Amino acid sequence: MQMIYNLKRKKILRFLILLVVTLLLFSALPGAFKVKAREKDETIVLKISNWEEYIDKGDLGEEPTDIGLGIISSKNGLISDFEDWYYETYGKQVVVEYSTFGTNEDLYSQLILGDTFDLVCPSEYMIMKLINENMLQPLSADFFDKSSEYNYYAKGVSPYIKEVFNSHEINGEKWGAYAAGYMWGSIGIVYNPKKVNEEDASTWSILTNPKYARQVTIKDSARESYFPTLAILNKELLLSDAFKNTADYRSKLYALMNDTNPETIRRAEDLLQKIRKNAYSFETDSGKSDMVTGKVVANFQWSGDAVYSMDQAEEDGLYLNYSVPNECSNSWFDGWVMLKSGIDGNVEKQLAAQAFINFISRPDNAIRNMNYIGYTSAIAGGDSDLIFDYVNYCYGAESGETDTIEYPLGYFFNGDNDDEKYTLIALKSQAKRQLFAQYPTKDVIDRSSVMGYFSEEANEQLNQMWVNVRCFNFDQVTKETWVKVVVVCLGIALVITLFANRQSIFRKPKKKGYFREE
């Protein structure tokens, strides 16, 4: 019996070993083939990481959709289109491994924890941090060669974006040497014109305005909320003509809006406490729907989300406006950068990465993205007028409409704001609505400042400020509240003791002796 058992066991063991070996072989074989195939065709694998919902994925409908001017949003989306285009143009197979991130900080932790990407799309301050930490691969010289047919970025980028990317430096390195602009915008206030007058919405002080107590929202992030707080703190200076007319207004504005002096942070903390008492909520996403459903009347918002809110509200017959406060605004830029860790000296890979930037910068593809995402592309189109035509198609007034204005956009399209060619004839209302949010006027651009990358120390202080603002603190409790709390506690204690000893307190003591009932 024992022997038979052993025999069977051996058989089972042998069977198991065989099974495992076959399984291993089967799982390893396709991999081996793949490796061989790859070596043969030299397929390039491009790892790209981007914000969520930040590229045309082609899922607008079952069929390819015409989004105006005959531009077709194909069913496959831009990434798949890029793979095909690259093969047709350069004769090489490229496979894009696409992933997404939620915040700049998430992306940074991914990089620190060892994930490798070839091409990523962070915001300007994270680009500055990455340049500073020497993690980025510079764009090659032929990327900027305008004579090449396929260099759509160099040919098409807006002169305004180019100026910003070349005038901002960190450690003597220009952003433009590392980053290619993708989307950009401003921050401002979406408001309901029936509930809020325009004057109130034209200043950041609306956040502390008691008239709109608990009806305005602010962003749930130390960085985003610090900017308007600084603007309110420096309101008088920012609005004074003397300051606006100083020769180095722009650099002074930048210094003011990037002030991380401990004393300034302390003052900002006090102000944020006030804002918090006046605000409806600290939000990152809920503000849009709360604005549309009418729970709040004003909403501190990024320009792209403002467009989204206005579009959504319009469907319900509610017309919202967008304003950029008179003090100043934060202009932000998302750009494509290549990572040293991913590219790793591989020239083929770098070419493919740069080709990807060029492909999505082709005017028709930039329009597909704008249509899908709702933000504003950094591409003006260069020789092609397609993008201006698209803006005109979206926001231009129909012939015969009377209530129109001239809306100059030359600063963005060719650098000359007086150019008639790039002056849009739009409905008057659009100057406060989607058009204004998507393409702000020149004066908004002039009073906009970038918010740069803060030092570790300043970041720590900002985070501490934020925790101080958000935490419950015993110092905030007034004496009255303390008295109330003590009274309530004593009351509860009294009731419990009375209840526990009710027998001895309330019951009448029995009289001693025997009494006859009468």
Added chain:
Amino acid sequence: MKYRFTRKQLCIPYVAFLILFVILPLLVICYYAFTNGEGRFTISNLTGFFSSQNTIGTLAYSTLIAITTTGVCLLIAYPVAYILAKSKLKKKSVLLTLFIIPMWINFTLRLVALKEVLTMLEGNLAMYPFLNTIIGMTYDFLPFMILPLYTALMKLDDSLLEAAYDLGASKSTVFLKVILPLSTPGIISGITMVFLPAMTNYVILDMMYNSTYIMGSLIGSYFNAYDWNSGSMIAIVLLAIIFVITWASNGFQEEKSNRGALL
């Protein structure tokens, strides 16, 4: 003869699960809690926890929210569970299901709906952040209180109640001396199931527009600022609090049952 798995072999998946998803993460948290940014041993995170106004204030606020939520849940759930357990209704299970059905819907969805209802009732939600938080939490955690109470009260032997009445006890005495003590295990497990999540569930606070941090959101804010060490320490302290509460309540239960056995 069939090959049989021995008990040890059957345990392997469970042990692997325990090590991978319970012990290892705990060790990682402990490592971070007792080291500084450079990875050197320190107890400054611990002292920092108890010397910071923010963490103490947040602990107090979370505890207040948790106690209030548990209290309200208990007050609502006890009568409901008692009625459900003792009613002579034939379709008792239908009634119970009605109370549990909300649990089958994702809680964030339910909160979105609740938000609309409260906006209709209150006008501006942001005026009453504390009240709304308690309402939201009660709404979410009520089934966790009802179920253990219901099971405890179902097990309650009716003959005990009859005996108490026979011996002349009034209704209130029967409740205080018989029903309440016998349902303590249910009350305790209900409290542990509501109190602990109520201390850390910051999603409800966020959704009800309460801008004050509770413990969960404080940990999140430290992690967002890459301060893994202080965040882990808060998690460890919370774990210790939870451990003490569970241990104390278990002790309480054992004491009760011992006394019962002696009688």
